[in-house]
Amino acid sequence: MDAAATAFAYHDRTKHRLDRYAAGPGSLDWDAQPNPFRHWSDTARLALDRRTGTAPAGVPDLAGIAWLLRHAAAVTAWKQYGPARWSLRAHPSSGNLHPTETWLCARGIAGLADGLYHYQAEDHSLELRADLAAEPEAGPSLHLAYSSVAWREAWKYGERAFRYCQLDMGHVLGALAYAAALLGWRPRLLTPGADELAACLGLDRAADYAGVEPEEAEAAVCLFGAPAMPRFSRWHGRPGLLDGNPMYRWPVIDEVAAATRGRLPPLPAGPAEVPAGVAAETLLRRRSAQAFDGRSELPVTAFRRLLGTLAGAAGSPAWALWTYAARVHPVLFVHRVEGLAPGLYCLPRSEAGLAGLAGAMRREFAWTPADPELPLYKLVGAKAERTARTVSCHQDIASQCAFSVMFVAEFAGPVGADPAAWRHLHWEAGLLGHALTLAAEAEGWRGTGIGCFFDDADQELLGLADDRYRVIYHYAVGMAVDDARLSTLPAYD
Incomplete structure (x- = not known):
């Protein structure tokens, strides 16, 4: 089976269906x-400043790195x-299981x-992890990179x-984009091959990972200096074991990981200015x-700002990092938005998306313009x-919210042309979720991701008869109800 067929087969095999999960x-x-925390032993450790407050100004230094990681990847409570x-x-994770590991390369x-360095969020x-190889002509540089431990999920x-794991990666990139924007830094996505990145981070050093869970190379970002990732010479430390008694094995995960390894396409130029975001x-x-209260109405002005963030009109830092043409589009269940009739709506994020979705979805959908500025279309009015x-998956959060979202990806074409796009589509959906x-x-208000959904039921609802488009993520926004039984404790002593 070739790589694209493996990706398609995995996606089909891992559908939740109304009659079985x-x-x-x-x-x-x-x-x-x-x-949830991987510790590296037998190596040097550097404690970072835990202060929050105003972002330090200037070129990247240790204080800026500590602030960035504190707001993009650290424990928050x-x-x-x-x-x-x-x-x-600082970033959400499916089931709060956090498969993503963060790496920092400094020169x-x-x-x-x-x-x-490996970033340790727990403290x-x-x-x-490694010393830099001698490169006399190299100037200062700073990179972040990411890997996933699939077993946690x-x-x-x-x-x-x-x-x-891939949806989480999108949220992680979103968290980085927003935190970096507050520092005045401009992160740039890099496009190394998966094997190249694995070698750079030492993830391919089988002896080092003997007897512990492997890590899958995901993404790399340049924060400062030359985009080329540094080379390393002497390696340090041993990774900790996360689960001493795994009860199951899921070999299909290894198969799809191998099939979808690749590189991001060349990155289009981004905007001249990066907005601060939040x-x-x-x-x-x-x-x-x-949980949501099932009563509160979201003001329509706030609703429009939220949709503007997804459409790119509100200038989210996410779209200064991820400058690719939009391939994931929100379809919304509107339940409780002030002045907006309940129903099913679509927010195509490109002209191509509008044309493609209108041609692929149910013929009876009205596609009535529903906003004077945003590309929001009412498909059908109904509670x-x-x-x-x-x-x-019969979850109340999807009905008790103000609105919920199905993120619909342009699927068969991109994945068929490049199986690595299967990952990248999920990253884009995760970025959308994080911006929202x-x-x-x-x-x-408050949002929450919904990774459990019935894939084919979504397709039938929207009238999507084939794999040209696939729903790959759900999200919901509403007025949260906190659980009074839970105590909240500080992130760090």
Whole structure:
């Protein structure tokens, strides 16, 4: 089976259906959850400044790095219920399982010795992984890179877990874009091949990872200096084991990971200016809603600002980082938006998306313009709380919200041409989700991702008869109801 066929087969195999869910573990022991923090032993460790407050100005230095990671990848709070205690982070994660690992490559950065570092979110520190190779002509540079530990998600979600790793990667990139914008930094996505990035981060050093969970190379970003990733010479440390007694194996995840390795296409030029996005306090107080009140109406002015963020009209920092043509488009269940009739709406993010979706969806959809400025179209008017709940795996959050979203990807064409696009489409959907959740938080509302949905039921609802388009993510925004039984504790002592 070729790589594209493997990607398509994985996507089909991991659908949730109305009569059965994708293959997963038969039971869970939360006391045996994989460690959400990977520690590297037998290496030097550097504690970072944990202060928040005003972003430090100027070119990247150690203070700026500490601030960036604190607002883009760190623990933001701990929750506790009885003896159970779990962390929240600056970016959401499917099931709060956090498969993503963050890496930092520094050369000539004030206050920081040159090298490759693993970022440790549990205590906000850097763990030295490798020394830089001698390159006398190289100038100062700073890069971030990311890898995924699929087992953290597969422990709970089984075969569907690799989808969630990729959606998480989009949220991680979004968190970075927003935090960097507040520093005045302009991150640039890089396009290394998967094998090249794995070698750069030492993820291909089989002896180092013997007996522990492997990591999958994902993405790299240049924050400062030359875009080329540095080379490393001497390696340090041993990665910690996350799960000493895994009960299941999901080999299909290894198959789709291999099939979808590749590089991002060349990056189009971005805007001349990068907007600030939201306040730093918003990045730290972001939470994923666990329940909505089912009553509150979202003001239409706030609704329009949220949709403007998705469409690109509001100048989100996400679209200064991800400058590719839009290939993922929101379809909305509107339940409770002031002055807007309940129903199904579509927000195509490009002219091509509008033409393609209008030709692929149900013929009876009206496509009535619903906003004087945004490309919002009313497809059908109806109260659809029950339908939204049903297609979102019968979850109340999809019906008790102000609106929920199905992110529809241009699918068969991109993935058939380049199987790595399967990952990149999920990254784009995760970026959209992150832009939406921060915009909602800034308005005093809250968002939450919904990774569990019935794939074919979505397709039938929209009249999508083939794989030209596929729903790959759900999201919801509403007025959150907090669980009074939970205690909130500071991120760091």
